[in-house]
Amino acid sequence: MQFSDLGLSPEILAAVAAQGYTAPTPIQAQAIPVVLSGRDLMACAQTGTGKTAGFTLPILQRLSTGRRAGGPTRVRALILSPTRELAAQIEESVRSYGAGLPLKSMVIFGGVGMNPQVAALRRGVDILVATPGRLLDHAQQKTVDLSTVEILVLDEADRMLDMGFIHDIRRVLALLPKHRQNLLFSATFSDEIRALASGLLQDPDYVEVARRNSAAELVSQRVYAVDRERKRDLLVDLIRTHNWHQVLVFTRTKWGANALAEKLVKAGIEADAIHGNKSQNARTRALAGFKDGRLHVLVATDIAARGIDIDELPYVVNFELPSVAEDYVHRIGRTGRAGSTGEAISLVCVDEHKLMRDIERLLGRTIDRVVHPGYEPDPRIAAQPIEMRSGNARPGGGRSGAPGKPRGQAPRGRAPAPRAAAGTAPSRGGSRHR
Structure with a gap:
């Protein structure tokens, strides 16, 4: 199978080719048609399997074909990530694959001032990548409107639960329209993940490309x-x-x-x-x-x-x-x-x-x-x-600095961000902060 067999637009295919890819990975081959169909999806894939493109490519396709010209730009896709660097990595992929499309994206996370993010949100954004805590900060200050979200992605859902974000996730869900497409990606399908999925997904398709908790064969x-x-x-x-x-x-x-x-x-x-x-x-x-x-x-x-x-x-x-x-x-x-x-x-x-x-x-x-x-x-x-x-x-x-928090209580990040400007993304990494 080639990417050209998946129903993606010439602009997206050109961007994929520019990244040096021609054939989709197993998770991409299975997830992309489901997302394009509009169905909810529960996907399990280990790290390094290409799952980010598995949801970013079809989201770009769906939003580009359904975009109304001339109207205000509103948040139509929301992608939640557990860490700042992973959120930045996802948004970087969105920008790379969507380079030839009239869609705007940005990333927001803690550890940086709110004002640049507020200004970018006011200019309008189609695809918003965010960590839960900072997104709720914006929601509380009414600087982000989530009432027009059509597609929600919970990426690395297992890690978000590990980091204690379940209450923040539920607060975010309460701000979204009832009718939307939901995509849940996780490295494992634990009982906790299945419980979260049962309350979030409606008649989902199920995709698992590796044996549960299996180690990479190579x-x-x-x-x-x-x-x-x-x-x-x-x-x-x-x-x-x-x-x-x-x-x-x-x-x-x-x-x-x-x-x-x-x-x-x-x-x-x-x-x-x-x-x-x-x-x-x-x-x-x-x-x-x-x-x-x-x-x-x-x-x-x-x-x-x-x-x-x-x-x-x-x-x-x-x-x-x-x-x-x-x-x-x-x-x-x-x-x-x-x-x-x-x-x-x-x-x-x-x-x-x-x-x-x-x-x-x-x-x-x-x-x-x-x-x-x-x-x-x-x-x-x-x-x-x-x-x-x-x-x-x-x-x-002995201790240095403030007492540490036990696992499950995610601290609210205040460290400098990968880039000062909202909506830009650095190279990849990870952090516990939102």
Whole structure:
């Protein structure tokens, strides 16, 4: 199948071709006809499957064919995203694919002043991409009118629930017309997602392009057994020995990300950390350096990494295993994309054996164990409880800045935005802030 077989306009096909694409991915091939038909859609797709184009392309098609010339420009499509950088990434796709169409789009999120966004909204917008919190700010101040929305998209719905946005989502839904098309995209179909869908979607079509919670088939996975206090040294040794470049490393906490990045820099490895406590400008610089190869290692927390989109990322390292097995799938799904192979490496100490068993149970397979010479685990070391500190917590109980919020309470972002002008989008990344 080719994109030209899907009923898209010449202008959209030209924009797709300009991006170097000719054949749709499975999620695009299945989702685009459903969206064009006007039906509600519940779609499950892992990261890196092209799901953004799966809804942006048919939305552009529907809105361009139904646009009334001469009338005021009003919000006709609303796309909700859990993070600022992911919202920016989506709007960037809308602008790229809609370059030849008379449609206006913009992105709004927290962490930047309201006035530029208000001015852009007043000029009119057809497609609005937003994070829930900032959208509600505008709604409260009556600077956005959602009464004309025809299409609603909830992207990464599972992450929005994880971040505690369910109440904000319900408040947004109350502001929308009753009759509209609803599209829900999620990496997993958990019971919570199905409950949300049942109250949102009307007789939806169901699309799932990967086995539930399956790991990318092109990703080679292995576990290095190592003592907890030797993980940093092992990572340095692995990077040097194998000459790894463009390595995305996951930690559980913001403090841990900072500490590991500092260790790598001291070892002569170009590295930086990305997490919610970093300013937006700092995150944008780190992502740009990582993408163009100036940074060899990017250390990230799970929330901060949401939205990082690099087609040929070769290595993902779980410096610490996630406390939720499904997050392992999200992590390693950032490599092995677009037909490229990738490697997922986990550094596992005695404390994490149960987490590893949970992951293998989810995957339905055992991951190969290896020991790097010189880093054999000491069998005398006993397991310790894994302390899930808040993002600002430091070892020994000290804290820097305001107390961290528990999972499920999304803070209201006040960091600088990727670009000062509303409606513009930088390179991709992730943040917990709205």
